[in-house]
Every structure is written in structure tokens, then in C-alpha cells.
Amino acid sequence: MKTLVKFLLLIFPFLINAQIQTDVSLIKYEDLEKRIQQEKDKFVVVNFWATTCAPCVKELPHFIEVNKKYSQNPNFKMLLVSLDMARDKQKVINFIKTKNLTAEVVILDDNKRMNTWIPKFQKDWEGEIPVTFFYKNGEKVFFNNGEMSLEELESAINKNYNP
């Protein structure tokens, strides 16, 4: 028991550090869909962004603030889906570090099949970013097209979450 406590104390700082990702996985649309469904017992916020998209970068601090607020809540999950190119992976990793992104980031590396996955997420989404999806029990409950203020993001969560 003592050794276990010691061990936990030893790795504790690493657990804290683990909040900041040091690597990002490149995934296909099907993986992303599975990833969202894996969290179906949670309220999930999925934001599509890119390091090259100014309004996306502008709204990200609001997402981080909200994620920090809910990070202790086991029923809340935030997923930041980067649409940067696979070859810009290091740029995304650096961005996570400098901007202190504590929510999980994945790169959706599925450029050639946009016509398959964009309408699957939302019929009237024509591909402009940023956009944000809100899921409850694995079902999409809200879609926001465009940049969100902190107030808009919090109100979308409050309206649709009801923990």
C-alpha cells in the first residue's frame, strides 16, 4: 500500500502534465464518429477548427476556459477537431503547447472525402469553419455555425446539458 501511495505521488506531476498533449493522432472520419460515440454517456462539445483559421483561433480561449470549468465533471467531454493538414502536425502540436490547450485535440485527416463527412455531420453545413456540435447521449442536440463568444458557448451548454 505504501509503495502504491509513493508511486502515485511520483507520477502525479506527470498526470497533471498529461493534460497538455505532446502528440496528436491523425484520424479518418469513421474514427471520429466512433470517438464521439465512445463518449455517449457524456455531454460532448466538438469544435472544428484550424491553426490557419483566424476566427477559430480567436474563439479557442473560450473553449479552454469552459473546459477548465467542467474538467472535474466526469460527464463532460470536449474534443477539438483540427482540420490542419497532416503534414502540419508539428505546427498543431506547437500550437497546443503555446496556447495551453487542455482539451483533447485530434487531426481529421480526411481532405479528399469532405463531401462524405461534412453533410453527415450537418446537412446544411457547407464547410465553413469554425463550427461547433453539441452531443448528449450520443445524439447531436445543437449545431453552431460560426465563431462563439464565451457567453454564447456557455449558454449553448447550459441550455442543452442540464446535468
Place this chain on the structure above:
Amino acid sequence: MKKRKWLSYGLILILGLLSFTKVYNSGYQVGDEATDFKLKNVDGKMVSLSDFKSAKGFIVVFTCNHCPYAKKYEDRIVALDKMYKDKGYPVIAINPNDPTVQPQDGFAEMQTRAKEKGFTFPYLVDEGQKIYPVYGATKTPHVYILKKENGKNIVKYIGTIDNNYENPNDVSDHYVQDAVNQLLKNEPVKTEKTVAIGCTIKVKK
């Protein structure tokens, strides 16, 4: 009497549904008649679709200077104009962004970019942002292919240029080329609507 009541309920329901679809489908759909415009080109002259007397149609591209997705397509837009201008489908590029929100998309910057990239087509300013909402463009780049039919410009295709913004050598679906080729052969356009990731249009606040 009862019948009439139900009829009016039905009518209200249908009207309600119609107004609902209208909200979600603002802008042009394939088959609609597109409006002409008079917009300032980078050379200072005003340009309208009606100036192109011998054109059979147009490749109207809402694009801009700053957007990384639009930049990736600049060379391909020039290539499209070179390929199709003489066949009757010139490119008309329109920058829909407000320069107070996105300074890189100002008129002087557009002039510089057009020169740098050797644009062979008009690059127009959507001054006051009046035209892009009529078309229903939501992002850059966003393409509308128009065909002249009985003096009207009919929308035949809405969407993206091809299916790989990242690498022009790894494109497997050339949506715009295919659509124009089909129109030149007087065939219906097979893929009339496509979507792709792009930059939101920067609207004046």
C-alpha cells in the same frame, strides 16, 4: 365546415414548412436564375456579366486574399480561366470580405495579389457586401457555375473546385471541370452540389 377547417390547418402547416425551408436555404439553388451585378475590378473598371456578350456562361468564384484554402486554389482558378475562357466560360472572381474585418482583403491588397499571381480574369470587390448573400455564398472559395439560357444566367453548379485542396496532383474528382465540360456538351451536370472546408465570409460588424 369541418373540412374547411382542416384545409386551413393544412395550409398553415405547409406555409410554415415553406418558410422554414426558406430560412435554411437562403441564396441560390441549382436551377435558379442568378442576378447580374456591377462591381469594381482591380483595374478600377466596373464589370457586369452582361459585358461578356459571347460568353455561354460563367465560373463565378467567391474568393479572397487571406484565406489559406482560397490561396491553395489560386493557381487552379487561373488554370480554369485559361482552359475555359475561349470556350465560353470565363472565370469571374469576387472578393466578398469586408476589409475593415480582414485588412488583407482590401482593394489595394487585391490589386497586388492579382498582379503577383497573374490573374487572367476580373477580380471584383463586393462593395457593401450586397452580392454574396444573394448568391448564398458562405465561404471562400465558393464556386457558382452559370449557364446562359434565353438571356438568363441559370445556376448549374454550386460548390468546391475539386476534392483535394491540399495537393492538386492528388485530385480524383474535378467537380468544376467536369461540370463545365458537361455544359459544353449540352449535357446535364452530374454532380450539381459539393461541399468543402473553407473560410467564413468576413462580415462588417
